Amino acid sequence: MRRRTFIRCLGCGAALAVAPGSELLPEFIGGVQNAFAFDYAEKLSSVEARYYKKIEGGGIECELCPRHCFITDLERGYCGVRENRKDTYYTLVYG
Amino acid sequence: MSKVVIVKYPEAENKGRFNREEYRLMLQAGLKQLTGETSVYQAVKRTVPNGIIGMKTNCLTGRFFSTPPELIDALADLLTTNNHIKENQLVVWERTNRELKEAGYELNASSFGRRCLGTDTYGVGYSSNFETYGEVSTRLSRIMSETVDININIPVLKDHSLAGLSAGLKNMYGAICNPNKFHDNHCTPYAAHVSALETIKRKNRLTLIDAARVQYNGGPGYLSEYLTDFGGIILSVDPISADRIGLEIIERLRSKNNLPSLEQAGRPVGYLQIGEDIGLGTADMSKIDLSVINVDQNGTVHSGELL
Numbered sequence: 323m324r325r326r327t328f329i330r331c332l333g334c335g336a337a338l339a340v341a342p343g344s345e346l347l348p349e350f351i352g353g354v355q356n357a358f359a360f361d362y363a364e365k366l367s368s369v370e371a372r373y374y375k376k377i378e379g380g381g382i383e384c385e386l387c388p389r390h391c392f393i394t395d396l397e398r399g400y401c402g403v404r405e406n407r408k409d410t411y412y413t414l415v416y417g
Numbered sequence: 418m419s420k421v422v423i424v425k426y427p428e429a430e431n432k433g434r435f436n437r438e439e440y441r442l443m444l445q446a447g448l449k450q451l452t453g454e455t456s457v458y459q460a461v462k463r464t465v466p467n468g469i470i471g472m473k474t475n476c477l478t479g480r481f482f483s484t485p486p487e488l489i490d491a492l493a494d495l496l497t498t499n500n501h502i503k504e505n506q507l508v509v510w511e512r513t514n515r516e517l518k519e520a521g522y523e524l525n526a527s528s529f530g531r532r533c534l535g536t537d538t539y540g541v542g543y544s545s546n547f548e549t550y551g552e553v554s555t556r557l558s559r560i561m562s563e564t565v566d567i568n569i570n571i572p573v574l575k576d577h578s579l580a581g582l583s584a585g586l587k588n589m590y591g592a593i594c595n596p597n598k599f600h601d602n603h604c605t606p607y608a609a610h611v612s613a614l615e616t617i618k619r620k621n622r623l624t625l626i627d628a629a630r631v632q633y634n635g636g637p638g639y640l641s642e643y644l645t646d647f648g649g650i651i652l653s654v655d656p657i658s659a660d661r662i663g664l665e666i667i668e669r670l671r672s673k674n675n676l677p678s679l680e681q682a683g684r685p686v687g688y689l690q691i692g693e694d695i696g697l698g699t700a701d702m703s704k705i706d707l708s709v710i711n712v713d714q715n716g717t718v719h720s721g722e723l724l
Contacts, residue, residue: 349529351527351528352530355528356524359534394577400597401597
């Protein structure tokens with residue numbers, strides 16, 4: 323759990339303790355559940371990759387490994403860690 | 418004969434962007450036409466049994482050309498009204514939360530209200546069990562394998578630079594952990610084999626293609642110059658037939674706009690025939706019972722035309 327999530331839960335819990343039986347209880351519980359589910363979201367890097375070339379007419383050819391994947395917009399190559407966005411190739415796992 | 422219904426709403430102010438009420442009218446008319454029932458309640462019950470119901474969207478292009486939230490809202494209205502299906506039994510899903518958010522959906526992984534989440538949500542992810550069919554071996558999103566009892570496949574209709582066609586079968590690539598492995602040879606036979614995986618074949622009950630707008634070239638990314646208003650939705654319980662009709666629409670639009678057919682453009686859609694061969698459905702146009710209907714603001718149905 324992240325620090326921000328923990329503090330948010332503490333604050334909501336304190337409010338709940340003051341107003342038991344509140345109609346806001348489902349919303350609070352839902353909010354806590356969502357905080358757990360979505361605060362964890364992975365932050366993928368968006369650093370431009372190396373070893374690729376743009377194809378005339380659209381798409382890119384990855385040159386990182388012998389597969390030489392041809393990748394269209396918003397798709398990833400065989401490895402799944404590099405993504406084409408509007409014909410610029412990004413590595414998602416930099417750092 | 419496999420049945421496919423196309424429902425259009427010619428009187429809509431914006432034929433490329435229906436509102437919730439317009440989608441509701443089209444869905445009601447479409448489901449009744451598809452099932453032959455006179456009551457919407459019976460039509461919905463026959464098509465979508467009770468349980469946890471998944472709605473797999475296509476939100477690849479974010480806010481530009483994704484499964485519209487208005488269609489999902491209208492479908493949810495139909496499922497929850499008079500059908501004893503609770504809002505929290507509905508699960509709208511995609512590969513990632515980012516894609517859903519960018520397409521205009523409000524994320525919700527809680528126990529209250531309609532759920533809307535990506536496979537990359539904490540605690541979800543992909544199943545640890547492999548499923549295999551033919552050339553495809555993969556792990557499914559746990560939303561598909563464990564959360565939902567049945568699934569409604571709700572793609573958009575567009576051309577695809579590798580597969581030729583992106584509709585229902587291609588939308589199932591968003592349910593597996595390694596879609597990038599299955600794009601060779603124009604996704605043939607892979608797109609068919611993905612939909613033939615035991616869990617997907619068993620749980621997919623309805624294909625509902627949003628064809629308010631259709632992109633007939635330059636997909637799967639968004640290219641507005643090839644996006645046109647078609648003004649309808651396509652429904653079928655046969656996933657192959659639904660895609661076959663989608664392909665027919667794409668080909669006619671390409672011809673109308675002086676573009677070569679997908680086969681001539683080097684992107685033949687071979688996986689539909691493979692799908693028929695392995696018993697997923699019907700790809701032969703002569704064996705598909707296609708109904709094209711128009712609906713008006715009163716919900717009255719008239720016969721319509723494909724294009």
